[in-house]
Amino acid sequence: MPFLFGADGPDLRLEAWPAGLTLLHAVADGIIAATFLLVPGVLLYVYKRRGEGGGREAALLKLFLLFVFAVGLVHFAALISQFMPAPGLEGVLKGAAALLAIATALGLWWLAPHLLRVPSRDRLKSEIAAHLNTLEELKDARQQLEERVEARTKELDEAKQRFEIALRGSPISVFSQDKELRYTWVHNLPAGLKSEELIGRTDAEILPAEAADKIIAVKRQAMETGDSQELEIDFELHRRVRSFYVVMEPLRDEAGGVIGVASVAVDISERKANEDQLRLLLRELTHRSKNLLAVIHAIARQTASRTRSVDDFLDRFSARLYAIGCSHDLLIADDWHGASLRMLVEQQLEAHAAGFGRRIAIEGEDVMLKPEAVHNLGLALHELAANAEKYGSLSDPHGEIRINWQFCEDAEKLKLVWQEQGGPAVSPPRRSGFGRTMIENVVGKALAGDVKLSFPPKGVRCEILIPAAQVTSRG
Known part of the structure; x- marks a missing residue:
């Protein structure tokens, strides 16, 4: 190749190189x-x-790049030497490149074990794929957990709603307190109390001293023993005495240690009031039963003394007992508070109800009578009706009865008038019978009023003055 080495073979001297070789x-x-x-x-x-600027690999990489840079400088010096020979500079650069090469080789030798532990590309791909698969599994698990949390949250919301509905409008209140017995949570408080009045405070700061001492002692006992405690307590709340039945349970942490107390308080004020009312009614019933038995006994004796046969006695006595029973039914219908005067009159004349408005006129503002007045006035009306059936207006088809009542001018008495007319002519009786005695003496005295029974020819007339104290209300 004469172009590269000349006609006589290679000559290693630069000035002996052919122009083509020098250019190359x-x-x-x-x-x-x-x-x-x-x-x-x-x-x-x-x-x-x-961003990979640290570690041993970074130092080695920089050393290697410096080596490559040095080799580049060597070639750059060789290029310049072809036109401006500078063997010294080229030698220095080559020496520096050689030192960098040695340093790089030693660094690679020292770092080789570490580089061997660096995962290969296939291994990295495999690990990346595994991580991606794990990520997908984690996403699925997260979605499942979120669905479970959502379901549990919904269940908790429904349970909370049922809990609130169950307690809403009920007399049941729920509380929780910490170890110092300061309220931490309350729900469905009794009327008159607000949650902000309780949270962070103790019973001693809220309740009357005597009640607070009792309930605090029982709550501490529940925390000390770990057993539930019960207490029935009365105290004044907003100027009204209230009664509560309280159940207290110790609150525990995950380790089982007592951290406070939870309480359920049931307002039994109404129940106790009903019990007191029931006891009062039972006492009243006992008292009235004794009085009623005494009246029945007196009626039985008086009836027996004025009858000549057992059948006659039974008829009269049964009728009078029935009259008492009718008055009793009216009282029971209104829980023994009293009975309507109009209903009492209509009931005692029930056998002649077909004549109401025609033969029997009942007039007057309706009023409520007390139980004592109902019993006695019922007996008086029965005796008047029984006498009218046998001898008076109700024994004649043309006879009439007018019953009316009104308050007197001073409004201290209620005046009831029984007036018969159109029946057989009346003459004063020659002797006082049981009915007359009952009306004039027993009923008048029992009502603390006045009774006037007269026998004008046109028909029997009876005026009964009932004190306003025997009237509970006006219609």
């Missing part, structure tokens, strides 16, 4: 120098942008 060396050195100088800069820029 120059171009090659230039390209190699440019590449070796550019590549380290590009790699270093990429390395920095990737």
